[in-house]
Each structure stands twice: as C-alpha cells, then as structure tokens.
Amino acid sequence: MSHLLVALRKDLLLxxxxxAQMVAIFAFGAAALLLFSFAIxxxxxxxxxxxxxxxxxxxxxxxxxxxxxxxxxxxxxxALEGLLLLPANARxxxxxxxxxxxxQLALLGSALVPVxxxxxxxxxxxxxxxxxxILLGAAGLSAPGTLYAAMTAQIRGRQTLLPLLLFxxxxxxxxxxxxxxxxxxxxxxxxxxxxxxxxxGAFAVVQWSVGGLLFDRVVED
Amino acid sequence: MIAIAAAGVSRRYGRRWALTxxxxxxxxxxxxxxxxRNGSGKTTLLxxxxxxxxxxxxxxxxxxxxxxxEREQVRRDTALLGHRTHLYEPLTALENLAVAARFLGADAxxxxxxxxxxxxxxxxxxxxxxxTFSAGMRQRLALARTLQQxxxxxxxxxPYGHLDPPGxxxxxxxxxxxxxxxxxxxxxxxxxxxxxxxxxxxxVLEAGRLVFSGSVAEMPQTDADAPGFAEGx
Numbered sequence: 003m004s005h006l007l008v009a010l011r012k013d014l015l016l017x018x019x020x021x022a023q024m025v026a027i028f029a030f031g032a033a034a035l036l037l038f039s040f041a042i043x044x045x046x047x048x049x050x051x052x053x054x055x056x057x058x059x060x061x062x063x064x065x066x067x068x069x070x071x072x073x074x075x076x077x078x079x080x081a082l083e084g085l086l087l088l089p090a091n092a093r094x095x096x097x098x099x100x101x102x103x104x105x106q107l108a109l110l111g112s113a114l115v116p117v118x119x120x121x122x123x124x125x126x127x128x129x130x131x132x133x134x135x136i137l138l139g140a141a142g143l144s145a146p147g148t149l150y151a152a153m154t155a156q157i158r159g160r161q162t163l164l165p166l167l168l169f170x171x172x173x174x175x176x177x178x179x180x181x182x183x184x185x186x187x188x189x190x191x192x193x194x195x196x197x198x199x200x201x202x203g204a205f206a207v208v209q210w211s212v213g214g215l216l217f218d219r220v221v222e223d
Numbered sequence: 224m225i226a227i228a229a230a231g232v233s234r235r236y237g238r239r240w241a242l243t244x245x246x247x248x249x250x251x252x253x254x255x256x257x258x259x260r261n262g263s264g265k266t267t268l269l270x271x272x273x274x275x276x277x278x279x280x281x282x283x284x285x286x287x288x289x290x291x292x293e294r295e296q297v298r299r300d301t302a303l304l305g306h307r308t309h310l311y312e313p314l315t316a317l318e319n320l321a322v323a324a325r326f327l328g329a330d331a332x333x334x335x336x337x338x339x340x341x342x343x344x345x346x347x348x349x350x351x352x353x354x355t356f357s358a359g360m361r362q363r364l365a366l367a368r369t370l371q372q373x374x375x376x377x378x379x380x381x382p383y384g385h386l387d388p389p390g391x392x393x394x395x396x397x398x399x400x401x402x403x404x405x406x407x408x409x410x411x412x413x414x415x416x417x418x419x420x421x422x423x424x425x426x427v428l429e430a431g432r433l434v435f436s437g438s439v440a441e442m443p444q445t446d447a448d449a450p451g452f453a454e455g456x
Binding site for chain 1 (some may be wrong): 273298303305307309310311312313314327361368372
C-alpha cells in the first residue's frame with residue numbers, strides 16, 4: 003500500500019509538471035469536438051443526438067496522447083526500470099500510474115463537457131450522474147490504456163500501435179459510456195442509465211484486475 | 224563469502240549472443256574492474272547481475288540468492304548505475320532522491336537528501352530540474368541515487384562517464400569508501416590504468432566471452448593500456 007501511495011504521488015507530481023501538455027491535449031479534444039460538429043451541420047436535433055458519441059470519441063483520441071505521454075517520462079532515462087530495481091512493487095507502480103491517468107482522463111472529460119454543451123447544445127441537469135459516467139468511463143479507458151502504453155513505450159511506432167491495441171479492447175467501455183451519456187442528455191424515461199453505468203463499472207473492475215496481474219510481465223525482461 | 228557467483232551465463236539479443244558461457248566468482252568486499260572493447264558484453268553482464276535482464280542460460284547468485292528465483296532479495300542487496308541514469312527529467316534533483324527514498328522506506332527529509340547531494344557536489348543545485356543539468360551533473364546525481372540504497376553489491380557501468388576531473392576524484396573517493404564499508408563493487412570501465420590502481424580483481428570480456436578473471440596485477444595488457452590513451456585526471 004505504501005508503494006502505491008509513493009507511486010501515485012510521483013505520478014501526480016509528474017503530471018503537474020507536464021500540465022502544459024495537458025492543456026494541449028485538451029485543445030486537441032476540443033478541436034476534435036469542433037470538427038465533428040462541422041460534419042453534422044447546423045441541425046440542432048442531430049447535434050444533440052450525436053453529442054455523447056463525439057464527446058467519448060474526442061476523449062478516446064485525446065487519451066492516446068496522454069497515456070503515451072505518461073510513459074515517455076518513464077522511458078527517457080529508464081526511470082521505471084530504476085524503480086523496479088530498488089525494488090519497487092510492480093503492481094503498485096501500475097496502480098499508481100493508472101490512478102493518475104484515471105484522474106487526468108476524468109478531468110479532461112469533465113473539461114470537454116462545457117465544450118460539448120456549447121457546440122452541440124447538449125446540456126443535462128443531471129450533472130452528478132454525467133460526471134459519474136465520465137469517472138466510470140475514464141476508469142475503463144485508463145486501466146487498459148496504462149497497460150498498453152507500458153507495452154508499447156519502448157517500441158518504435160508506439161504512437162500508431164497504442165491506439166491499434168487499445169481501441170478494440172475498449173469498444174464495450176465506449177458503447178456503454180456513449181449510451182449512458184446519451185440517455186442523460188436526451189432523457190431517460192425508462193431509467194436505463196443505471197444498468198449502463200453498472201456495466202461500465204463491471205468493465206472497469208475487470209480491466210483494473212487484469213492490468214494489475216499483467217503489468218510486471220509487461221515491464222520485466 | 225562469495226558475493227557474486229556466475230556460471231555458464233549466456234544472453235542473446237535476437238540471434239546475436241551478447242554473452243556466451245560466462246562464469247566467475249567475486250568474494251565479498253572485492254573491488255572488481257570489468258573491461259573490454261565496445262560491444263564486448265560489459266553492460267549486458269552488469270544488467271544480468273542487477274536482474275534488469277534475465278540470462279538465457281546459466282545461473283547467477285548474488286550473496287547466495289539466485290537472480291531468477293530470488294529477484295526481490297537480489298534487488299534489495301544490489302544497486303546498478305547504468306548508462307541511463309534512472310532519473311525523472313521533469314523533477315528536481317531533490318525530488319528524484321525523495322522518490323527513491325520513499326520507495327526504499329528511507330529518510331526522505333530534506334536534510335538527509337541534501338547531505339546525499341552534498342556528497343556528490345550538487346548541494347547547491349538541489350531544487351533545480353534535472354532537465355537543466357549537464358551530462359556530468361546527471362551522472363553525479365545518478366551516483367547519489369544509486370548509493371541511496373545502501374547496497375551490499377554495487378554495479379557501476381562507466382561511472383566516470385561524462386565527469387570532469389573533480390568528478391573522477393569523487394568517484395575514486397566513493398570507491399574507496401565502499402571498499403572500507405565492505406561493499407562488493409563491479410565496475411565496467413575503459414579506464415584500465417585507473418582501474419588497475421583502484422581494483423583488486425579484473426574481468427576481461429571479448430565478444431561476449433570471458434577471457435580473463437583474476438587479480439589486476441596478472442591482468443593482460445589491453446587497448447586502453449596503450450601509450451597515449453587519455454584517462455582524464
């Protein structure tokens with residue numbers, strides 16, 4: 003547990019030091035939302051109907067940048083290897099990094115919500131529920147994303163490989179997150195948000211468990 | 224007691240063997256120079272001993288513990304200074320040492336870490352970011368971080384790399400201190416004349432094979448012994 007807290011503290015500090023990069027990633031996500039809105043055109047109903055899908059697509063695309071970035075700092079001077087040789091617990095290193103990435107993605111998703119509201123006229127009064135869905139969706143993205151970012155960090159062409167590996171794996175997360183967000187924006191007369199959120203939570207539990215089990219195999223020789 | 228016992232160690236990258244059937248023993252407290260040309264396998268050997276790489280064949284025991292099966296214990300006993308510094312560039316010198324200290328469960332307070340930095344001549348740069356450091360300063364900080372572990376076996380890969388003449392003397396001093404403390408040191412270096420003065424034993428690698436293992440006095444002449452080879456201070 004203490005190694006997990008040390009790892010988390012280290013990763014949050016590294017993220018704070020790289021906050022300029024975070025602003026750039028947010029700008030990327032906002033630009034993606036803007037471009038998607040051009041594809042729909044001025045039809046306000048269609049914009050509202052597609053808002054949730056585009057929000058999650060923007061977050062998914064932006065996440066590949068932030069996840070890859072989180073391991074660049076570990077690989078520059080083989081700092082991660084240095085921690086493993088101390089020896090630091092590999093599982094603690096994974097969960098520290100994954101929690102920090104989760105927080106970053108949740109923040110990024112939350113920051114993109116006002117952009118979505120402005121561009122797609124797609125607001126909701128159920129803000130807490132929306133942020134809950136973003137938290138669960140971000141958890142489902144960050145756990146496998148952290149694992150695959152570690153796997154591809156030392157490979158040439160990692161910027162291409164990471165999305166290739168990650169996207170198929172997070173399709174269920176994306177579907178559930180889009181559905182739940184869409185229901186919150188367009189109305190939920192049948193009370194379907196909760197089952198979709200439960201599904202998101204279940205995916206997250208599975209992804210976080212598998213990530214913790216596999217991480218040391220990924221980073222050790 | 225034997226600190227390092229390697230037998231039949233081989234390691235390959237793809238189809239190329241970097242180490243072939245390397246075997247030697249190092250008694251506890253010995254200071255050993257590992258030398259050989261570029262690509263002779265010095266770095267691979269040190270990385271295998273440090274558990275950063277697994278050997279494809281052979282066994283290595285550090286203080287009686289197998290590097291494959293008892294990796295955690297080997298890592299607790301061993302510290303590696305590699306070609307890469309293991310530092311986080313966006314963190315300050317002090318923060319880098321603090322991260323390692325917290326993982327080690329050691330004192331991560333500012334006074335204790337400042338003392339470590341003073342030891343390597345970086346006391347006045349404690350709050351500067353590593354990304355602003357020169358290569359020599361990074362090497363000094365990496366040395367401080369390596370010795371933070373208080374290891375019983377220290378593996379140094381080119382510890383004099385990037386250092387200025389005072390830095391050479393600093394490493395000499397650290398090696399002498401480690402010897403006094405009974406720490407076993409394996410140092411890969413091209414500075415053979417310096418190694419002959421400081422070390423008790425030598426290992427010479429050639430194309431991944433161990434061609435000499437014994438006292439430095441009996442060590443054969445190498446390219447680095449040739450007249451005109453500059454060693455710095």
